[in-house]
Amino acid sequence: MDAPLVADYLRMRGVSRRGFLxxxxxxxxxxxxxxxxxxxIARALETARRPSVIWLPFQECTGCTxxxxxxxxxxxxxxxxxxxxxxxxxxLMAAAGEQSxxxxxxxxxxxxxxxxxxxxGSIPLGNPGYSTISGISNIDMLQEAAAGAMAIVAIGSCAAxxxxxxxxxxxxxxxxxxxxxxxxxxxxxxxxxxxxxxxTGVLAQILTFGLAGLExxxxxxxxxxxxxSIHDRCYRRPFYERGQFAESFxxxxxxxxxxxxxxxxxxxxxxxxxxxVKWNNGTSFPIEAGHGCIGCAEPDFWDKGGFYNALxxxxxxxPADVAIAGGAGIALGAVAGALARKHQNDAKATPETKP
Amino acid sequence: xxxxxxxxxxxxxxxxxxxxxxxxxxxWRLSGLIYFRIKSRAAKPKCDxxxxxxxxxxxxxxxxxxxxxxxxxxxxxxxxAWHIGWFATFLFxxxxxxxxxxxxxFVWPALPNSxxxxxxxxxxxxxxxxxIRRFYNPVLRLxxxxxxxxxxxxxxxxxxxxxxxxxxxxxxxxxxxxxLAVHILSVELLMIWMPFGKIFHVVTSLIVRFRTGAAFSRxxxxx
Numbered sequence: 271m272d273a274p275l276v277a278d279y280l281r282m283r284g285v286s287r288r289g290f291l292x293x294x295x296x297x298x299x300x301x302x303x304x305x306x307x308x309x310x311i312a313r314a315l316e317t318a319r320r321p322s323v324i325w326l327p328f329q330e331c332t333g334c335t336x337x338x339x340x341x342x343x344x345x346x347x348x349x350x351x352x353x354x355x356x357x358x359x360x361x362l363m364a365a366a367g368e369q370s371x372x373x374x375x376x377x378x379x380x381x382x383x384x385x386x387x388x389x390x391g392s393i394p395l396g397n398p399g400y401s402t403i404s405g406i407s408n409i410d411m412l413q414e415a416a417a418g419a420m421a422i423v424a425i426g427s428c429a430a431x432x433x434x435x436x437x438x439x440x441x442x443x444x445x446x447x448x449x450x451x452x453x454x455x456x457x458x459x460x461x462x463x464x465x466x467x468x469x470t471g472v473l474a475q476i477l478t479f480g481l482a483g484l485e486x487x488x489x490x491x492x493x494x495x496x497x498x499s500i501h502d503r504c505y506r507r508p509f510y511e512r513g514q515f516a517e518s519f520x521x522x523x524x525x526x527x528x529x530x531x532x533x534x535x536x537x538x539x540x541x542x543x544x545x546x547v548k549w550n551n552g553t554s555f556p557i558e559a560g561h562g563c564i565g566c567a568e569p570d571f572w573d574k575g576g577f578y579n580a581l582x583x584x585x586x587x588x589p590a591d592v593a594i595a596g597g598a599g600i601a602l603g604a605v606a607g608a609l610a611r612k613h614q615n616d617a618k619a620t621p622e623t624k625p
Numbered sequence: 626x627x628x629x630x631x632x633x634x635x636x637x638x639x640x641x642x643x644x645x646x647x648x649x650x651x652x653w654r655l656s657g658l659i660y661f662r663i664k665s666r667a668a669k670p671k672c673d674x675x676x677x678x679x680x681x682x683x684x685x686x687x688x689x690x691x692x693x694x695x696x697x698x699x700x701x702x703x704x705x706a707w708h709i710g711w712f713a714t715f716l717f718x719x720x721x722x723x724x725x726x727x728x729x730x731f732v733w734p735a736l737p738n739s740x741x742x743x744x745x746x747x748x749x750x751x752x753x754x755x756x757i758r759r760f761y762n763p764v765l766r767l768x769x770x771x772x773x774x775x776x777x778x779x780x781x782x783x784x785x786x787x788x789x790x791x792x793x794x795x796x797x798x799x800x801x802x803x804x805l806a807v808h809i810l811s812v813e814l815l816m817i818w819m820p821f822g823k824i825f826h827v828v829t830s831l832i833v834r835f836r837t838g839a840a841f842s843r844x845x846x847x848x
Contacts, residue, residue: 488627499801502793513719513738532723538793539629539802568629575636580723581805584640595645599652606653607660614662 276477277316290315297474314478321477322381323388324374325359325425326415328408329401329435329444330391334426335361337463338470354473357385360403371404378418386476387419387454389447392428392435396443412450421455421481422447425469427566430458430490437572448490455481458490460542462566467547468495487541489569495547500555500563501537503545506530524560534578535562542567628803635809643813644728650820651828658829671845675838678847682838683831703751710748711780714741714787742791749784752777776822782811 280290294311298304303311327335339362356362357377360370377385389412394400398407416422424447427433435444448456459472472492475484485493501507509515509529516523516530529535537545540563544555557563562578565571575585626634672678689697715721719735726732735741756777759765786808793801819825841847 501801511738513735513741515719515735531720538805539632539800541800570633574633579727580720581636582720582809583636583723583727584809585637586644586728587641591641591645592648595648596652599649600656602649602653603656603658604660606657610657611660611662 275316276318276320279320297471297478311478318477320355321420322357322377322385323354323473324357324377324385324415324419325362325388325390326403326411327359327361328389328391328393328412328429329442330426330428331434332361333463334390334428334469335359337461338466354386354477357381359388367404374415378415382418384420385418386473387415387422388425389422389429390425392432392442392444392446393450394435394442394444396441400442409450412447416451416454419454421457421476422451423469423472423476424448424456424458424460424490426464427460427462427569427571430460431569433462434572436570456490457481457484457486457492460489460491460496460567460569462571464567465495465543465547465549468543471495491541491567495543496541496567498541499538500540500542500545500557501535504537504557505545506557519560530557530560530562532580533562534576534580536565536568536571536574536577536581537563538581540565540568540571628800628806632802632806632809635806635813639813640809643816647816647819650817651825654820654825655828666843668843670843672842675840675842678842679835679837679839682841683834685838686834703755707748707751707755710744710751711784714745714748714784717741718745718787720791738791742788745784745788749781749788752781752784756781772822775818776824779811779815779818779822780824783808783815786811 277290285293291308291312294308294315295305297311298308358370358374360366363370363373365373391401391408393408393412395409398409401408403411424430428435428444429447432440432444432446432449435442436446446458448458457472457476459469461468472484472495475492475494487493487496489496501510504510506527506529509527510531514523514526514528515532516528517532518524519533524530531538535557537557544563545557548555548558564577565574568574575583689701713736716725717733717736718741719738722732722735736744756774759769759773759777786804789796790801790804790808794804795801796804799807815824819827
């Protein structure tokens with residue numbers, strides 16, 4: 271039997287027509303679409319079947335799941351989760367053990383070629399025993415699930431880029447989903463964790479317009495959320511323009527809300543929607559709470575030379591390195607000087623050059 | 626390589642090597658000069674104090690000689706202006722200070738961005754004008770070689786890329802990290818070239834003026 275239409279499902283759950291249209295308007299706004307697209311979203315959602323979503327958590331900390339489930343009240347996040355059929359997510363599902371494995375395989379079999387595969391966590395290529403589910407290695411499970419997926423959504427920086435497990439020295443040989451799966455469309459929703467509304471916004475986009483309308487950046491992230499840097503949209507940006515920087519976390523500048531660039535803020539090189547949609551139902555984001563951005567939505571953010579080092583600071587080695595370079599320079603100069611003296615002596619000794 | 630890894634490269638290994646090459650190069654050139662044979666002076670100096678004479682030459686060569694006041698004062702003022710503007714931008718722009726703190730361990734107050742931007746724009750304008758003049762003035766064109774042009778280019782490049790980075794401009798669709806990386810790279814190229822080109826006058830000009838003044842004074846000549 272075909273899955274019920276999204277609109278029918280929402281109606282069954284007591285969502286009014288008005289509420290549904292409000293959801294469509296919010297979705298259009300979230301994706302920066304013009305208001306004229308609202309009816310199109312509504313029509314697409316009304317006629318869409320509830321898509322099956324299989325969510326595989328690999329080497330992860332459950333932060334991404336926490337992020338999506340920590341939304342409060344009647345939010346778009348909840349609505350969108352009503353609109354999909356989350357058939358497998360072993361952290362959230364009631365079933366365990368063989369029952370959950372059966373649910374996974376049944377969903378894969380019933381929706382072969384049509385389900386959306388969500389992955390959070392990186393995949394270890396070292397010892398397969400580093401991370402397993404029901405005794406199956408992450409890579410085997412990913413390859414099996416990806417084979418029948420319509421598309422893959424890599425949720426969180428671990429799935430998108432390898433994340434913290436991949437941080438130097440990468441003890442498990444962690445890689446991203448895109449490092450393994452090459453024959454399926456992959457949408458990366460990076461962040462540690464990603465913003466809940468970004469996860470659901472991307473799912474809503476895929477649900478309403480499919481993958482065709484999703485413009486991705488060079489890292490495979492939807493441009494609608496990852497098109498601008500946090501610095502570009504930061505409310506502290508005017509302080510940067512004026513050169514007003516907090517020098518420490520408790521100085522006058524910090525108290526006045528000045529720019530955190532000198533305290534290591536990675537906002538200028540981090541592309542995410544934190545400064546616009548914010549966190550905790552739009553309450554604030556890290557910079558608003560007084561801490562610089564750590565750049566968690568970017569690849570290898572853990573290995574960028576320290577969260578508290580300013581972007582303009584560099585790695586210059588140690589005083590010993592400088593001493594060696596200086597010593598080498600002096601030695602070269604001494605050799606050059608000695609050669610010059612020898613040349614002068616030779617010239618003096620040559621009769622035709624004598625005065 | 627994407628722009629983010631390019632930035633990592635220029636902030637890390639490339640800066641390290643540029644700094645090491647600059648330090649080694651400066652000391653190489655300086656120690657080479659120190660080891661250079663200097664003729665022993667048997668004659669009694671024809672002045673009271675060569676040190677005073679040397680210092681006087683340093684001061685005198687910092688202002689136009691009175692015979693040429695009309696001809697070169699404006700040029701000299703523009704040169705002072707861009708030197709001051711360049712070093713003020715380099716040393717007192719707020720976003721540069723973390724670099725000095727990371728290398729030196731201490732830092733000084735920054736100038737307001739509004740001041741630094743005006744200085745940087747003025748410096749850039751003067752430098753470009755002087756460079757164009759170098760091409761159009763027949764004498765300057767004749768005496769300018771590759772070293773001159775490369776040195777001027779390497780002095781200008783950090784200004785252009787720095788202003789672009791500050792303004793978050795996106796030449797060729799480049800993201801901020803890309804233009805920041807290009808800016809840091811332009812500084813590194815300047816650091817590498819500094820000991821080996823004419824920009825080395827940053828280190829030697831005052832020393833050479835002093836020595837010339839002292840040496841000439843021994844022979845009773847005012848330099």
